[in-house]
Amino acid sequence: MGATSQSLRDEIAKLKEEKKAVILAHYYVRPEIQEIADFIGDSLALARKAAETDAEVIVMCGVHFMGETAKILCPERTVLIPDTEAGCSLADSCPADEFRKFVEAHPDHTVVSYVNTSAAVKAVTDIVVTSGNARKVIDSLPADEKIIFGPDHNLGEYINSVTGRKMVLWDGACHVHDRFSIDGVAELKKAHPQAKVLVHPECRRSLQMIADKVGSTAALLDFARQDSAQEFIVVTESGILHEMQKACPDKVFIPAPPEQAGCHCNECEFMKRNTLEKLRDCLRDGAPEIIVDEETAAAARRSIDRMLSLS
Ligand code: 13P
Numbered sequence: 001m002g003a004t005s006q007s008l009r010d011e012i013a014k015l016k017e018e019k020k021a022v023i024l025a026h027y028y029v030r031p032e033i034q035e036i037a038d039f040i041g042d043s044l045a046l047a048r049k050a051a052e053t054d055a056e057v058i059v060m061c062g063v064h065f066m067g068e069t070a071k072i073l074c075p076e077r078t079v080l081i082p083d084t085e086a087g088c089s090l091a092d093s094c095p096a097d098e099f100r101k102f103v104e105a106h107p108d109h110t111v112v113s114y115v116n117t118s119a120a121v122k123a124v125t126d127i128v129v130t131s132g133n134a135r136k137v138i139d140s141l142p143a144d145e146k147i148i149f150g151p152d153h154n155l156g157e158y159i160n161s162v163t164g165r166k167m168v169l170w171d172g173a174c175h176v177h178d179r180f181s182i183d184g185v186a187e188l189k190k191a192h193p194q195a196k197v198l199v200h201p202e203c204r205r206s207l208q209m210i211a212d213k214v215g216s217t218a219a220l221l222d223f224a225r226q227d228s229a230q231e232f233i234v235v236t237e238s239g240i241l242h243e244m245q246k247a248c249p250d251k252v253f254i255p256a257p258p259e260q261a262g263c264h265c266n267e268c269e270f271m272k273r274n275t276l277e278k279l280r281d282c283l284r285d286g287a288p289e290i291i292v293d294e295e296t297a298a299a300a301r302r303s304i305d306r307m308l309s310l311s
């Protein structure tokens, strides 16, 4: 590690102490941020951690909806994100106005939304889920309950397949997970026949069906830790490989390619907008800060609390 990078890390550590801040990071952010974070996790763990922290400032190194979720759970704390442009194509595939119409068109349905949504979408939702608890939450609902689910179509199809439900699905997708190449994964499997295939449920159904494990980032990491296989083909954003390799130094993790030729791994450019420099700047400046209007936050909170109490 270069001297500049070390001095940046020292600066961040000093500012963090001065501001009484906690740094939370998702598994997809750059390794150097994962290394400096107080806590790394999947969306569910990050929401839980935000809900229980007593730090005055939460810096969410992830994407915008993760910062919003933290702010909704901790309205009295300052929530910062290093880059306001760190959005999410999946959340963007579900504009609140259109989702409201979808809800109105299904008046007798319970509204379940994936956490990758804006606060405004969560505000018209009955129960939020993450990929870490979606199955459990849906299983907890009466078998004859009519459900609409948004925005991730691939995750919705997965939940329908494992629970036997017939949830009505919004047609949204994550551009990163939706572009993994089934042929690319099949080729890797041919070259590494003993490798187990780890697939995030935001990937297409064809990939879910050839998986040895479908799960959230944390669930895939746990599987890699516990399984006796020595090689894994990882079909989710490649940032997770850092923690997988750290947790299992003797195992081999192979990133699955996207459909475009020439790429060997698949990255989320929104997650990669988080850099050490921007993290330092946001701690120093107390900005950019996440603000959610009170009415939206109160309504969104009910759907997030319902998730946390069910999972
Ligand atoms: P999880 O970490 O909850 O599995 O979610 C992945 C994701 O898409 C975050 O962008």
Ligand code: SF4
Pocket: 063, 087, 088, 089, 090, 091, 116, 174, 175, 176, 177, 237, 268, 269, 270, 271
């Ligand atoms: Fe959103 Fe996909 Fe990036 Fe996750 S990987 S933050 S779902 S765009």
